[in-house]
Amino acid sequence: MLKILKAGFYTTVQDSGRFHFRNKGVPVSGVMDEMTVFKVNSLLENEVSAAVLEITMTGPTLMFEEETYMALGGAEMSATLNNLPIQNYKVYQIEVGDILSFGRLDKGFRSYLGVREGFTSKQILGSRSFYKPITKENRLRDNDVVPFIDSKLFQPKISEIKVDSFLDDNKLEVSKGPEFHLLSDRHLEEIFSKSFTIAHENNRMAYQIKETISSHEMSMLTSATLPGTVQLTPAGKLIVLMKDGQTTGGYPRVLQLTDKAICILAQKRGGDKVNFKLV
C-alpha cells in the first residue's frame, strides 16, 4: 500500500483510460500527459497501461508500506525521498516506511509517480482512472491508501534516462477540426497569429483560453468530441477539451490538438502562454 499522508492539491490514480463507454457518455479519462507516463512506465518495465499517480501543482506526502521501485516524471516539483532530493526519470529502490514528498513547483504542472507493476486499485468499467461519478471520489484524500504489489527483485535494465523536456514548449500543433471550414478569414487570422493565455478555469475536463476571438453564429447538431478538441463558443471563447472532457458537444470543433500538444498543454497552468500551429 501507498499511504497518502497529505493529499496535495489534486492527486489521482490514472491509467491509459476507460474505453468502449464513450457511446454511453463516459469520458475516456486517463493520464493527461501520456508521453511522460510512457517514459516512467518504460523505466519501470511496466505495461503502457500501468496505473500511476497524477500529481497536480502541489504535491502530496506519501509513505510506502511495501518494498518496491519507483520513478517520477513530468513537472519539476522539488521531490525528496526521506528528505533527500531526487530526480525525475530515475529508478529508486524503496524500503518500507520511505517517505516521498514534494516541495516548490519549478516547472510544468503535473508530475507522475510510477511504481513497479503499477498501482492495483480497483478497476471500474475497465479502468483505474479516477472520474466521479464512475469512481466514488474525484481525487485522493488525506489518509487514503492506494494498493500495489510489493517488488523486491527488480533489476532495471536502464536506471535513468535523459529526456528532451517539453515543459517549456508553448507551441500547440493542431489539425483541422470537423467545423474548421466554417471559420472566417478573420477567425483564422486571430487563431494563428496571436499568442493566447491559459485561463484559471483549467482542469482535467477542459482548458479555457482567456482571450476571446470574434463571435460567430455557426450552428451544428450535437456530435462526438475527443480529448484535444478545441471548441469555439458563439461568444468567441476557445475551450480545449481534455481527458475528462464530455464525449459530445454542440459547439463547433474547430481544431484538434495532436497527441503531443495535449501533453504540452497538460503541463500548463493559468497565466501560461500558448500558440496554435496548423500542421
Place this chain on the structure above:
Amino acid sequence: MNPPKINIKSFGVHSVLIEWPHEVSEHILETILRFQTYIRFNILSDKDWEMVPSYNSLLLINRKKTIDFEKISKDINVGYSQLKESEKPDRYLWRLPVSYDLEFGLDLDEVAKKLNKTIPEIIAMHTGTTYTVYGIGFLPGFMYLGGLLKDLEVPRKATPRLKVVKGAVGIAGKQAGIYPQESPGGWNIIGNCSVPIFDASKENPCFVNVGDKIEFYQISRAEYNLHKIEAEVGIYKPEKIKLNA
C-alpha cells in the same frame, strides 16, 4: 428510400467522422445505426475501435493506432454503398416511471404558468408522446431526447442551478432529458425518474442506446419510493419493448 449522402472527415490521427445531412430525422438516425452495425461486423471488428453515434454523425475512434484515413474512407464508402435496408439493429422502447410530485417538480408551477396550462396538462403532454434518443453525452448516461411536444417548449432557466439532483426530469427549448447524476444544470425540472439511468457497477452501465425510444408514465410518490428500494437491492427492471421486431 435512397440512403442519405455521407461526408467523411478526418478528426485527429485516431478518428474518422462520418456526417449525414444537417437535420434531426428518424430516417438519418436509423441509417446511422444500421451503418454502425455494418461497420462493426464488416469493417472495424478490431476491439481497439469505438463508435460514438449522435444525431447526424458517427465517430469512429481507434484507441491506439494512427489510422490510414485514405484506406478507411474507401472502406466506408464501399460499405455504405452496400448497406441494405434489411439490416436492422435491435432498438427498444423503454417506459420510464416519473413522479411529478411537487417536491421533485421544482419548476412545474412556473412552467405551467409560463405556458398558460395546468400542472395536470403539463404532465399529460410530457407523458403523452414517444421520445427518440438522438445522443448520449454531456454526462455519463445523459440522453438527448427528441420529440418534445411543441406546446411544452419553454426556455431554459435564466440562472442555472448549481445542483440538480440525480434522476431529475427536465425540459428546455426543444429538448427533454433526465439528469443521470447530481450536477449543475439549467433545464426546467418537472419530476424525478425512479429508475437509475446510469450505474457504473454494472457491466453495461447504461441500458439505453442511441436510437432507442423513451416514454414516461406518471407514478405516485409511494410507487416512487418502492421503485427506489427495488432499484437499491437490484430487483427493479425497467419495462422494455422491442421495436421493429
